[in-house]
Amino acid sequence: MDGLPDPARAEAPHQDIPRGVPLAVRRGQPTVWLNPHRAPTADGLPTRAVSLADVEAALARWRRFEPLLARLFDELETGRIDSPLRALSEPVARRVLGGAGGTVWVKADHELPVTGCIKARGGVYEVLVYAEALAREAGLLGPREGYARLAEPEARRVFGAHTVAVGSTGNLGFSVGVMARALGFRVEVHMSRDAKAWKKRRLREIGAEVVEHAGDYGSAVAAARTGFQGRPDAHFVDDEDSLDLFLGYATAAFDLRRQLAEAGVTVDRDHPLFVYLPCGVGGAPGGVTLGLKLLFGDAVRCIFVEPVAAPCMLVQLAAGLERTVSVYDVGLDNRTAADGLAVARASMLVARMVRGLIEAVATVSDDALHAWLRDLWHAAGLRLEPSAAAGFAAVRPFLTALPPPNPARATHVVWTTGGALLPEAEFQKALRGSAAEPAAE
Ligand SMILES: Cc1ncc(COP(=O)(O)O)c(C=O)c1O
Structure with missing residues (x-):
């Protein structure tokens, strides 16, 4: 499997390996890190740099631009860039949940118009x-x-x-x-x-x-x-380090809230919403998380998902340091087939914003990404790139790691973040589970 670090290197005695980063993570093993810094939303949000009014202003800007976007891109009849929320069929949902209760939805950003990615x-x-x-x-x-x-x-x-x-x-x-x-x-x-x-x-x-x-x-x-x-x-x-990027991502929370309401899905304390978000530098999952927390508070619980070789947000948050920490610092090599997630250092802007808000970070192997990519294509027709399959690989491990009681009446949303525009040959390669593409031609 590509993406695993050299074990000798992973275990090398680094001078200043930040404490707090679990050994399994440093060894490149799939791990669920339950975030010890998580706080009630009401405590986490007021000190953040972004308020609900900021996200609403960003949404208003999207709306102002709709006539222009509709004119520039034929596929955007309404000028709105949003993706469908798809229910997974029961057999597939059962595989994703591995026996736990609840329903599974896919927020299909891999089909996002114009660019096919989050x-x-x-x-x-x-x-x-x-x-x-x-x-x-x-x-x-x-x-x-x-x-x-x-x-x-x-x-x-x-x-x-x-x-x-x-x-x-x-x-x-x-x-x-x-x-x-x-x-x-x-x-x-x-x-x-x-x-x-x-x-x-x-x-x-x-x-x-x-x-x-x-x-x-x-x-x-x-x-x-x-x-x-x-x-x-x-x-x-x-x-x-961009607040505008962050705000753009955060507006997705409004789309998801509307779609859940239209589908008749209740989200409250007794019906929690779990959202699984592939994480690279952190902006996309961080922005979405902040938006969701502003709208749903403690009823939503966000899980970031990273490749075993590039868990930059996990390493940053677990190290708990104000300085930036890279995956190289803990002996990992940042090599993964999930190219969108091949990031060695998390955004500090995002790390600070989400530190108290996210539930957990799960790391997943490239083999698991490929297996889910294949499964979701054959069983549900989802055309994903490896990064975008990460959420599926995290659900079962996360639910297993979650302290009881099992949230039986939960809604799980797996965010699929890219893939519809993958060239056919690349998609076939991903289906075969090929290792990361070698250096550019
Ligand atoms: C398909 C895909 N998913 C997820 C991400 C993660 O986004 P971020 O780097 O903002 O964490 C990326 C980043 O490029 C991506 O390409």
């Missing part, structure tokens, strides 16, 4: 924030002008004089790239050299410039951040 929620949103600011500055958004005007040549000329840059494992770059190119921006995406070749190809096809870096995803982000510092004609979308 990163659109943050990435598209941040481009809209930038475009809106530039358009206002240029006097293009007066009180009588609708947002559809931003597709006109005059606005494109303004945007065309600016660059949107981003460091990405692939999906954020694509989301930012698609949106920014559609508005006429120049786009630069910084990626690690071993990021998936097809993701780089796809970016070049939409007219983005792809800059490759020798190190991992974190070094690509750092290099781009430095390169774009202080440039008045550019905006750098900082995957590790």
Whole structure:
């Protein structure tokens, strides 16, 4: 199996291995880490940097842009970027739950229109924030002008004089790239050299410039951040440190609340909602978690899911340190087939926000990701990339680790975060359970 660290390296006596990171995690074994810092929502939320009013304002911005989005993208009739909530059939749900009670739903962000992945929620949103600011500055958004005007040549000329840059494992770059190119921006995406070749190809096809870096995803982000510092004609979308990205993700909570209500699903103390979220740098699952906590309080319990070789959020939270801690620091190698989750250092912004809010972090093996990817394709027709299957692999281990009583009347939502736009050959490779794609062609 790819993704497992060299055991000798994992057990090497590191000078300052942060205490608190369980040995099983350091050995690359699937683990459930129940978060000892979790606090009642009412205690956790008021000190956070994001309030319900901020998320509502972000939602209002999405709504303002709907006419423009509908004009730019044929598939967006209503201009709304949201995904279906799908019920899993009983036999599949039973396999996912492994004998525990409850129902299982899939929040199908792998089908999210335009980009086919959860990163659109943050990435598209941040481009809209930038475009809106530039358009206002240029006097293009007066009180009588609708947002559809931003597709006109005059606005494109303004945007065309600016660059949107981003460091990405692939999906954020694509989301930012698609949106920014559609508005006429120049786009630069910084990626690690071993990021998936097809993701780089796809970016070049939409007219983005792809800059490759020798190190991992974190070094690509750092290099781009430095390169774009202080440039008045550019905006750098900082995957590790952006409140706008976070807010874009957080608005997804409103979609899920509406869909659960439409499906007649009750969420309260006696009917808890468990949400399983694949975690890379942490922005997407962190934003969604904050949004859900603001709407459902203690009735919702969020579980982050990471590959055994790249549990950056687990390591950061378990270490309990103010400084950043990487998976390399605990002897892991960050090699996983789940390329969207191959992140060595968590966002500190997100780690601080979610520290008291999340229920647990579960780590899962690449073999488990592939097994669930196959199962969900054959049994439920879900076309997922490896990262997006992570949630399924975490449900049973999490429920087993959860202290009794078993929450029999629970609703489980597994967030599938990407995959619908995977090229057929890549999907077939993922179905075969191939190891991580080697370095770019
Ligand atoms: C498919 C997929 N799922 C989940 C994530 C995790 O998002 P984040 O890095 O914001 O934690 C990513 C990140 O790129 C992704 O591509």
